[in-house]
Amino acid sequence: MITLNKFEPGIHYYMELDKKLMKLAIKLAYKGKGKTFPNPCVGSVLSDCSGKVIGRGYHRRAGLPHAEVNCINSAKGSVTGSTLYVTLEPCCFFGKTPPCTDLIITSGIRRVVIGSEDPNPKVAGRGIAQLRKAGLEVVSGVLNEETDILIEDFRKYITKGEPFITVKAAFSLDGKIAARTRDSKWISSESSRKEAHYLRGINSGILVGAGTVFTDDPSLNIRLVRGYRDPVRIIIDRDLKTRRSAKMFSLPGKHILITSRSRLSEALKRFSGLNNIKVISCSLNRARHFTWVEIFRKLGSEGLGSILVEGGSGIISSLIKQQAADKFIFFISPRLFGDSRAVPVLAGFSVKSVNSSFKLKVSEYRVIGEDIMLIGYPDYRRH
Known part of the structure; x- marks a missing residue:
């Protein structure tokens, strides 16, 4: 035995x-x-x-x-x-x-x-x-x-008092976020859009530029997933293009409008009586651009621990130039525009060589619907 x-x-x-x-x-x-x-x-x-x-x-x-x-x-x-x-x-x-x-x-x-x-x-x-x-x-x-x-969001907020910044964009194989007519519905698949709404749900705020608000009049709420609160809607509006009648202001939830100091009094007057919007002024640099460090410090003091950026090419390019974004999530659609006048994912951002190009450290990629979702972290040390 x-x-x-x-x-x-x-x-x-x-x-x-x-x-x-x-x-x-x-x-x-x-x-x-x-x-x-x-x-x-x-x-x-x-x-x-x-x-x-x-x-x-x-x-x-x-x-x-x-x-x-x-x-x-x-x-x-x-x-x-x-x-x-x-x-x-x-x-x-x-x-x-x-x-x-x-x-x-x-x-x-x-x-x-x-x-x-x-x-x-x-x-x-x-x-x-x-x-x-x-x-x-x-x-x-x-x-x-x-x-x-x-x-990662908690770490940045608890140690620096600033929100963790995630840039989200959907674009075609040739890097376009919209046709020359500004039509962008829908570049990405329904599965990708559902994932994008989940990203809205797990962030404290959602940020866009005034151009997006003026052109698309978005709601910036959560519709495709359940169980999450709408994020605080943040508009970057240097020249005060945002209308009082913008759709999002009629929706429940908090809004923050960032404008230049020279436009502060005009902004306060325009949005007077709207209890769900707060106007914050920030300084401009010599090139008349905002400094993201100042913006994010002020948003951190407003209790925002993480922000999803859904801005256009100008906002995304500015964040890269100022090395202000912490994470990028891209939905790459199997479409081709083949049009030099279609709207690119980046604008005013160019490099002279491959070695000087902006690069992500890819942490994850997967097929989602018809698209590829790529998640990466910026390698700012190359610049």
């Missing part, structure tokens, strides 16, 4: 299990994306000593219990000796809710696996230190590239 030794999992087994359950925690965290501000979105999973999932949770809204609390409370029976997976380092201070570290320590959890350390100066490694001091085994940095993306 052959006797088999009891299976004893090794380091490789735990590494793979940690990655598998962290992926599940990340998936849970995205359920709260766009709904937890000013808190980060966080997901959590609890497993027993055999690796079986016995609890799961995510942070739903600011002021409500954190992901770890929801996860632990979802478990049936004792959690003693279990492993907690959480996409972000547990908090260790009293805010609107008690510290998560206290509950983790008193619950009997043996091991904690963390994705990203919390960039919040109130935490910043202190949560991990508290858990280790209490005798818990802590592993950090598991799938941290993915968990860092999850909190």
Whole structure:
């Protein structure tokens, strides 16, 4: 009779299990994306000593219990000796809710696996230190590239007080966002447009230029996905072209109009009586252009943690020139205009050589509907 030794999992087994359950925690965290501000979105999973999932949770809204609390409370029976997976380092201070570290320590959890350390100066490694001091085994940095993306907007806002800026554009294979007649409905597929509305939902604000408002009279609300609040609508309008009768002003929600200081009094008079619009003035440089740093600092002070830019070629080019955008999401349609007078995705932006061209570090691309969605981060070091 052959006797088999009891299976004893090794380091490789735990590494793979940690990655598998962290992926599940990340998936849970995205359920709260766009709904937890000013808190980060966080997901959590609890497993027993055999690796079986016995609890799961995510942070739903600011002021409500954190992901770890929801996860632990979802478990049936004792959690003693279990492993907690959480996409972000547990908090260790009293805010609107008690510290998560206290509950983790008193619950009997043996091991904690963390994705990203919390960039919040109130935490910043202190949560991990508290858990280790209490005798818990802590592993950090598991799938941290993915968990860092999850909190990229929170990281910038909590450390700099400025919103995370994502540029979104849909264009043809030859780089056109509209025909020469300014017709652009629809370059991208329905699936891409639905994804674009999801992007609106997970951002605090949506930004366009006055030209877009004047030409298209957009609503800039969320129609193709459910469960999200409309973002704050932001208009960049140096010369005060925006009409009081613009469609978006009749819709519920907050609006912010950025204009030049010389136009401030005129703007206040034009939009007087509209309670859902705030006018903010910013200075112009010698070329009579706004400085994005000033604009985004002021929008950050308005409580906006992330902004989706849906502006035209002028806005996008300006952001690239001033190195002010953090992320780009492009929907590339299988269309060709073949018309030099069609509207390009960039305007007033040119380079003299391939080596000096603007380049993205592509993090993801996938087929969505008939289009290709490309996500990338700017490589400003080349300029």
